[in-house]
């Protein structure tokens with residue numbers, strides 16, 4: 288893109304009519320929508336992407352992590368407000384980000400900066416059922432699918448070749464599904480659809496989610 292045009296486009300607010308990016312429809316092998324999947328769009332090698340570093344928050348409330356799934360760009364921070372009266376002990380053994388924080392009731396864990404791309408599974412040492420997933424990605428272009436399996440990834444002023452990836456913590460494959468996509472520049476969203484085989488609903492004898500990452 289000519290520099291002058293790029294400079295002009297940066298003057299247009301993200302909410303203006305110049306919506307570009309991809310809309311993703313995610314369904315399982317039977318065609319049912321997949322909710323809470325992470326979809327993200329990576330540039331082809333050698334192509335720079337902006338660093339937006341939007342921070343995120345994973346709260347603890349009612350002995351749950353909220354939300355269950357979080358996606359952030361590599362280098363971003365997540366804070367962990369504790370809204371419960373009980374204490375939690377948040378930890379992760381995942382190679383992408385190991386940490387361990389004992390907390391007292393009402394206290395909040397230090398924010399963590401996630402420096403490596405990958406999957407980080409969070410647990411609580413006191414409440415075994417608490418689990419949350421952080422997908423750390425090398426791009427600012429990402430979204431989560433809704434109840435209809437749809438996600439819209441806004442890519443302001445983008446256009447060109449990209450790789451769209453989709454990941455869910457219950458997917459059968461160990462690596463994200465991916466498709467090469469030519470994203471249209473200007474006022475257009477490029478539709479992408481994925482079929483992703485999923486594991487059967489949880490069984491009591493299922494291996495712990497912590498063993499996968």
Ligand SMILES: [Cu+2]
Pocket residue numbers: 350374375376411412413414417
């Ligand atoms: Cu806990």
